[in-house]
Amino acid sequence: MPRRPGSSATSTRPSRLTIWSSSRAFTQRWRTAGCLDVIAPAALRQHAGADSRGDDRHSRRGDPVNAVELSGVAWGPKGRPDILADISFAVPQGQIMAICGANGAGKSSLLRLIYRHQAPRRGTVRLMGKDIWLMGAPEAARQLAAVLQEQPTDFALTARQIVALGRLPHRRGWGAGLSTPGGEDAAIIEAALLRMGLAGMAGRAFGTLSGGERQRVMVARALAQQPRVIVLDEPTNHLDIRHQLELLALLKGLGLTVIATLHDLTLAAEFAERMLILREGRILADGPPEMALTEATLAQAFNVRARIDRTGDAPRFSFHL
Numbered sequence: 001m002p003r004r005p006g007s008s009a010t011s012t013r014p015s016r017l018t019i020w021s022s023s024r025a026f027t028q029r030w031r032t033a034g035c036l037d038v039i040a041p042a043a044l045r046q047h048a049g050a051d052s053r054g055d056d057r058h059s060r061r062g063d064p065v066n067a068v069e070l071s072g073v074a075w076g077p078k079g080r081p082d083i084l085a086d087i088s089f090a091v092p093q094g095q096i097m098a099i100c101g102a103n104g105a106g107k108s109s110l111l112r113l114i115y116r117h118q119a120p121r122r123g124t125v126r127l128m129g130k131d132i133w134l135m136g137a138p139e140a141a142r143q144l145a146a147v148l149q150e151q152p153t154d155f156a157l158t159a160r161q162i163v164a165l166g167r168l169p170h171r172r173g174w175g176a177g178l179s180t181p182g183g184e185d186a187a188i189i190e191a192a193l194l195r196m197g198l199a200g201m202a203g204r205a206f207g208t209l210s211g212g213e214r215q216r217v218m219v220a221r222a223l224a225q226q227p228r229v230i231v232l233d234e235p236t237n238h239l240d241i242r243h244q245l246e247l248l249a250l251l252k253g254l255g256l257t258v259i260a261t262l263h264d265l266t267l268a269a270e271f272a273e274r275m276l277i278l279r280e281g282r283i284l285a286d287g288p289p290e291m292a293l294t295e296a297t298l299a300q301a302f303n304v305r306a307r308i309d310r311t312g313d314a315p316r317f318s319f320h321l
């Protein structure tokens with residue numbers, strides 16, 4: 001079991017989890033409304049929340065535990081001042097949260113704390129009620145998957161092999177990586193490929209896929225991981241408008257806890273039920289989009305003059321220097 005980090009400065013802490021968490025995550029259940037396909041593969045749903053994890057979704061008193069909870073968290077690179085400080089928030093199970101903020105505000109650093117890539121300098125990060133640094137890496141990876149901006153460099157692997165990596169945390173032993181997955185795993189992998197519209201290119205080498213196709217492979221890998229929490233860093237990068245909308249619709253329909261950084265405020269406001277706005281490593285606003293996204297908040301967060309027009313169906317943002 002990994003040691004919980006002490007109070008001394010702790011920087012990036014690579015772990016086996018990196019393999020899976022830089023894997024990407026989640027499952028299915030979306031309604032059709034003009035989306036890619038209408039299949040909600042049973043294999044993706046079947047075992048979600050019904051495996052060896054048991055019922056850890058409730059406290060001993062029967063209250064639902066928060067999916068993710070950060071208390072008094074601070075982080076900075078070793079020997080350097082805090083980049084993130086005074087970070088406290090709790091994400092209930094099933095909530096969709098977007099993290100927004102200017103370049104360098106600390107969004108990716110915050111995600112790295114949540115997916116257990118780097119440990120907090122102070123404070124605690126909890127996943128399903130448990131200190132994430134008191135969990136084994138495989139346990140954390142069974143609960144949470146991350147879709148990151150960096151993608152695997154092993155371009156020779158096929159899309160299917162990349163997606164199969166999502167099953168690693170569920171397997172016994174470490175040698176099973178790319179061996180042919182057995183029945184149940186194979187069904188989950190195929191369902192994830194299908195869900196992301198990748199069935200026709202599953203045998204293609206990852207390196208031959210377009211940027212958008214690769215992104216969908218990474219999301220399929222996350223789906224195959226069957227986590228409860230999915231964390232995504234700028235998931236709509238590389239995606240055209242249709243695939244952006246499809247991905248966000250898919251994420252909303254998963255029934256999982258989703259935490260995503262997004263630069264597009266219009267998409268974020270439509271996608272998320274809650275928005276966390278970061279400014280210089282601190283939380284500037286936290287609440288439903290209509291409360292968190294105010295002209296004053298945006299002016300502070302992005303150092304611009306902001307106007308929000310709420311007369312239409314969706315808020316329209318305009319910005320000026």
Ligand SMILES: Nc1ncnc2c1ncn2[C@@H]1O[C@H](COP(=O)(O)OP(=O)(O)OP(=O)(O)O)[C@@H](O)[C@H]1O
Nearest residue numbers: 011012077083101102103104105106107108109110
């Ligand atoms: N390991 C590190 N060592 C030194 N500085 C770091 C490290 N990680 C992050 N930083 C710095 O911390 C700040 C926040 O970085 P981070 O990547 O979290 O921002 P971000 O909000 O995700 O930005 P962007 O929108 O540009 O992706 C930046 O100034 C970055 O240079």
